Amino acid sequence: MRVFYLPSSILYPQVFELLTDFINMQNSKKKIEIVNLTVRYGRKTALHSITFDVYRNEILGIIGPAQSGKSTLLKVINRTIDIIAGAEVQGSVKIDGEDVRKVKNEYNLRRRIGMVFPLPVGLPLSIYDNVTFAPRMAGVRGRTELDEIVERYLKQAALWDEVKDRLHSLGTKLSGGQQQRLTIARALSHQPEILCLDEFSIAVDPVTTMRIEDVLKELRSQVTIILVTNLVQQARRLANRTAFFLNSELVEIDRNEVIFSDAPANQKTYDYVNGIFG
Amino acid sequence: MNNHTEILTSSIEHPASSIQFTETPLVRTKLRTELAAQNVFLLMTLLMILPLLLIIGYLFYKAYPILSLDFLLTNPIRGMRAGGIWAPLLGTIYLVVISLLIATPIGVLAAVFLNEYAPYYRFTRFMTRIVNLAVVNLAGVPSIVHALFGLGAFVLFAGIGRSILAASLTLAIMTLPVIIASTKEALASVPMPFRDACWNVGATRWQTIRHIVLPNSISGILTGIILQVSRAAGETAPIMFTGVVFFKAIKEGDIFAYNLFDQCMALSMHLFTISTQVPDVPPALPYGTAVVLLGTVLLVNALSIVLRVYLRSRKKW
Numbered sequence: 001m002r003v004f005y006l007p008s009s010i011l012y013p014q015v016f017e018l019l020t021d022f023i024n025m026q027n028s029k030k031k032i033e034i035v036n037l038t039v040r041y042g043r044k045t046a047l048h049s050i051t052f053d054v055y056r057n058e059i060l061g062i063i064g065p066a067q068s069g070k071s072t073l074l075k076v077i078n079r080t081i082d083i084i085a086g087a088e089v090q091g092s093v094k095i096d097g098e099d100v101r102k103v104k105n106e107y108n109l110r111r112r113i114g115m116v117f118p119l120p121v122g123l124p125l126s127i128y129d130n131v132t133f134a135p136r137m138a139g140v141r142g143r144t145e146l147d148e149i150v151e152r153y154l155k156q157a158a159l160w161d162e163v164k165d166r167l168h169s170l171g172t173k174l175s176g177g178q179q180q181r182l183t184i185a186r187a188l189s190h191q192p193e194i195l196c197l198d199e200f201s202i203a204v205d206p207v208t209t210m211r212i213e214d215v216l217k218e219l220r221s222q223v224t225i226i227l228v229t230n231l232v233q234q235a236r237r238l239a240n241r242t243a244f245f246l247n248s249e250l251v252e253i254d255r256n257e258v259i260f261s262d263a264p265a266n267q268k269t270y271d272y273v274n275g276i277f278g
Numbered sequence: 279m280n281n282h283t284e285i286l287t288s289s290i291e292h293p294a295s296s297i298q299f300t301e302t303p304l305v306r307t308k309l310r311t312e313l314a315a316q317n318v319f320l321l322m323t324l325l326m327i328l329p330l331l332l333i334i335g336y337l338f339y340k341a342y343p344i345l346s347l348d349f350l351l352t353n354p355i356r357g358m359r360a361g362g363i364w365a366p367l368l369g370t371i372y373l374v375v376i377s378l379l380i381a382t383p384i385g386v387l388a389a390v391f392l393n394e395y396a397p398y399y400r401f402t403r404f405m406t407r408i409v410n411l412a413v414v415n416l417a418g419v420p421s422i423v424h425a426l427f428g429l430g431a432f433v434l435f436a437g438i439g440r441s442i443l444a445a446s447l448t449l450a451i452m453t454l455p456v457i458i459a460s461t462k463e464a465l466a467s468v469p470m471p472f473r474d475a476c477w478n479v480g481a482t483r484w485q486t487i488r489h490i491v492l493p494n495s496i497s498g499i500l501t502g503i504i505l506q507v508s509r510a511a512g513e514t515a516p517i518m519f520t521g522v523v524f525f526k527a528i529k530e531g532d533i534f535a536y537n538l539f540d541q542c543m544a545l546s547m548h549l550f551t552i553s554t555q556v557p558d559v560p561p562a563l564p565y566g567t568a569v570v571l572l573g574t575v576l577l578v579n580a581l582s583i584v585l586r587v588y589l590r591s592r593k594k595w
Binding site: 108 | 397398471472474477479480481482485489493
């Protein structure tokens with residue numbers, strides 16, 4: 001794009017200025033840029049040549065049947081893919097223009113990203129320690145500061161009222177749905193710039209899900225959210241844009257109005273969204 | 279085929295509205311099999327406990343006349359035909375404690391590396407496999423071979439000479455693989471999702487190990503180590519070549535009577551000597567020694583059980 005408009009800068013300086021402004025605006029809108037991303041586990045391809053952007057302060061819904069590479073994508077973004085033996089990554093993932101695969105300190109990178117995976121994992125610590133685990137590991141020490149963090153994020157995860165009287169009992173003794181909300185609180189506790197939710201509502205009752213969804217809508221102003229979900233309706237309710245993955249490939253990504261309309265660009269998207277297959 | 283007809287007929291006799299339990303021949307056979315199975319398992323368990331009780335009972339019966347606090351606290355006298363077992367008892371304690379002091383840090387830290395770091399780097403991934411192989415093979419090496427290795431490596435090559443230190447090092451070499459294996463097992467029993475959860479919030483590997491993995495596997499690690507006490511205390515061959523002597527009197531009642539570079543006596547060796555090498559030993563003496571050896575081991579094992587129960591009661595998932 002830049003190369004293409006270069007000659008016009010000599011001919012029409014003002015037009016050029018406007019255009020560069022527009023391009024800059026577009027670029028600064030991009031929080032995550034994924035270019036030609038391919039991931040293989042041995043011979044099995046988990047993601048094939050994916051290219052798309054995630055914009056700043058949006059909720060991007062990702063839908064698609066099982067085994068279509070949704071969770072793998074999240075693992076590439078926070079570099080936990082490194083841990084998996086035999087995983088091979090090609091292409092680039094940039095956060096704010098910085099390639100995550102070239103980041104030296106992956107722990108700092110992970111502190112910028114909150115992750116919630118489908119199975120709730122309460123760490124074998126007290127509820128209080130569960131929420132303060134990440135800030136503590138990052139070096140926060142002050143007691144009042146930690147107390148504040150616990151209250152704020154447990155409230156955001158809609159768990160505060162249920163556990164405020166027993167913050168020092170074990171996180172692993174909570175019920176599945178409560179543990180899931182505890183996991184969400186933990187993911188928020190280190191104030192991530194990007195929040196990746198992988199089917200967060202799987203163990204949570206519908207009422208609480210709605211409360212968390214409201215929180216997510218509020219968070220949108222501060223955080224970029226990637227919402228992987230099996231519930232097409234959840235993506236429809238929450239997301240600004242939705243991407244449809246099928247068989248390790250990105251079929252379509254567009255604004256919700258298009259994806260959930262009668263005429264998305266790809267027939268498969270229409271079929272999936274309307275429950276005709278998958 | 280037969281079962282199907284059985285179930286079908288019984289459901290016909292009792293319509294769905296009034297389902298109740300009836301003893302058909304099929305149900306009776308099942309109950310009988312269940313009962314038989316239970317009894318067989320119980321019998322096998324009893325058979326396993328019986329020899330243990332018999333051994334302990336027999337030893338106590340034979341050793342009863344000689345057992346007293348004096349027996350523990352006096353040196354053997356009159357060519358080991360009388361007196362107590364103070365010197366060998368203290369020697370065994372020295373050997374066990376020093377060998378574990380050497381083997382535990384190395385074993386535990388190596389196991390942490392093998393379980394928590396090695397699988398994640400291409401270069402070290404093969405190490406886990408090699409170490410597993412080594413552990414299996416080393417566990418199968420006869421202790422007399424360890425003895426020869428200890429004699430060659432520590433006593434002669436390193437020039438430590440026949441001493442408590444050389445014997446302890448040999449015992450440490452012998453127990454190390456098993457400590458590595460049991461520690462690895464304990465670490466691996468901590469569920470993987472806990473580690474994932476920690477890494478996902480940006481905790482480093484060491485932070486994860488320090489705050490999540492070690493606190494939740496410590497009971498298993500300790501149990502593995504304590505079980506090696508009985509092994510180190512019971513072996514005769516490795517220490518016989520490397521630092522344990524036939525007879526050596528030490529100051530009674532002084533727990534610092536041995537020095538690292540001294541030679542010492544040991545219970546297992548003492549038992550061997552007085553029951554085979556010395557004529558006219560009163561029969562209660564070897565039995566008393568055996569009871570003390572067994573008692574020490576059982577005491578340590580009991581301690582490990584108490585510790586395990588205590589730590590497991592604090593287990594957090």
